[in-house]
Amino acid sequence: MTTRIVFLGGFLGAGKTTLMNRLATELTGSGSTVGLITNDQGEALVDTQFSRSRGFQVAEVLKGCFCCQFNDLLLSARGLVADHAPDFILAEPVGSCTDLQATVVAPLRSIYGDEFEVAPLMVLVDAGGLLEAAPDPETLNGYLRKHQIAEAEIIVLSKSDTVQAGDLPRLRDLIRTFNPPAEIITYSAVSGEGTKQILDAVRSARRSEHAPVDIDYDRYAAAEAELGWYNGTFRFVLPPQTDSYSIALKIMGYVSSHYGDGDLAHVKLLLTSEKNALKMNLVNGNVNVDGVKGSRYGEGEATLTLNARVVSSPDKLSEIMRAAVKLALGAPAVDVGSFEDTCFSPGRPNPTHRITG
Numbered sequence: 342m343t344t345r346i347v348f349l350g351g352f353l354g355a356g357k358t359t360l361m362n363r364l365a366t367e368l369t370g371s372g373s374t375v376g377l378i379t380n381d382q383g384e385a386l387v388d389t390q391f392s393r394s395r396g397f398q399v400a401e402v403l404k405g406c407f408c409c410q411f412n413d414l415l416l417s418a419r420g421l422v423a424d425h426a427p428d429f430i431l432a433e434p435v436g437s438c439t440d441l442q443a444t445v446v447a448p449l450r451s452i453y454g455d456e457f458e459v460a461p462l463m464v465l466v467d468a469g470g471l472l473e474a475a476p477d478p479e480t481l482n483g484y485l486r487k488h489q490i491a492e493a494e495i496i497v498l499s500k501s502d503t504v505q506a507g508d509l510p511r512l513r514d515l516i517r518t519f520n521p522p523a524e525i526i527t528y529s530a531v532s533g534e535g536t537k538q539i540l541d542a543v544r545s546a547r548r549s550e551h552a553p554v555d556i557d558y559d560r561y562a563a564a565e566a567e568l569g570w571y572n573g574t575f576r577f578v579l580p581p582q583t584d585s586y587s588i589a590l591k592i593m594g595y596v597s598s599h600y601g602d603g604d605l606a607h608v609k610l611l612l613t614s615e616k617n618a619l620k621m622n623l624v625n626g627n628v629n630v631d632g633v634k635g636s637r638y639g640e641g642e643a644t645l646t647l648n649a650r651v652v653s654s655p656d657k658l659s660e661i662m663r664a665a666v667k668l669a670l671g672a673p674a675v676d677v678g679s680f681e682d683t684c685f686s687p688g689r690p691n692p693t694h695r696i697t698g
């Protein structure tokens with residue numbers, strides 16, 4: 342028997358984890374079993390902890406994207422199958438990753454087709470982000486975002502609630518200039534628009550059949566290397582009635598004051614204490630809060646997981662993230678008990694397989 346696997350790609354902050362959790366909720370609600378796979382260049386992921394806090398089975402592929410850690414992806418998928426026999430595996434590649442058709446989808450289809458049924462590649466595109474800045478293939482970031490769109494079989498035009506309805510036809514036309522045959526589904530996690538269409542595509546028996554799209558690995562690698570990639574975990578003790586929301590907002594405020602909105606691809610944090618848990622995201626200058634558990638007030642043993650993907654040198658980013666935490670914990674006078682963090686620029690992608698035929 343094969344397990345259906347659905348890849349949800351798309352640029353940093355496009356809404357992949359939010360959609361993945363929504364789909365998992367809908368699918369489990371209708372009696373299906375679901376396993377999730379998250380992915381990152383580093384370790385200590387907000388996305389994994391958030392998805393686990395929602396009660397889902399989550400496997401992680403760490404220290405490299407699915408293409409470079411293909412064997413880990415395979416082990417993770419097989420582990421979910423062995424332990425939970427999911428009807429669906431939903432997998433979220435790193436947001437700066439592309440060439441998934443050649444390096445992930447094609448190898449799974451051609452080498453492991455007796456184990457996995459690979460759904461058409463879904464790629465999320467942030468409608469608000471697209472309206473603000475169409476991918477300019479002459480820039481490194483634009484080249485990467487354009488390739489992500491070009492290799493998609495289904496484009497999820499996400500966050501439709503952030504643009505005027507009248508702008509949507511223009512955005513769909515823009516997407517078609519990069520990828521004429523792709524199916525485009527307009528989606529909003531806020532209004533629920535498009536959820537049924539996406540679920541229909543996930544549940545259908547339709548398989549990926551797209552051919553890989555040419556790519557210049559020098560430009561792709563240079564686009565990824567523009568980013569500083571910070572993952573940190575801080576542990577401390579919060580006094581009673583500490584305002585977690587205020588701590589999170591101060592961190593985001595400090596980071597925002599040091600970088601332009603266009604450079605802040607995605608900063609996300611999860612702050613959990615014995616009393617509450619709070620997730621906050623900063624994408625393109627917009628802060629979003631997802632209450633995870635309890636009220637805004639935390640207390641007791643607390644853990645802060647902080648992930649930032651910013652156009653920056655790693656040294657500068659690391660310094661700013663540490664300073665942000667120090668400043669935010671200064672007002673309630675909390676001592677950072679312990680922390681570990683890493684910050685780097687992603688290395689050149691070196692895929693395990695690359696099937697271009």
Ligand SMILES: Nc1nc2c(ncn2[C@@H]2O[C@H](COP(=O)(O)OP(=O)(O)OP(=O)(O)O)[C@@H](O)[C@H]2O)c(=O)[nH]1
Nearest residue numbers: 353354355356357358359436500529530607622629
């Ligand atoms: N307004 C609006 N916000 C959304 C929507 N979908 C996601 N978001 C918000 O966008 C932010 C980023 O969403 P994520 O799901 O974490 O994005 P992602 O693509 O997984 O990001 P990376 O893992 O960093 O690549 C979060 O604050 C979400 O709440 C949407 O449809 N509308």
Ligand SMILES: [Mg+2]
Nearest residue numbers: 357358388433
């Ligand atoms: Mg994510």
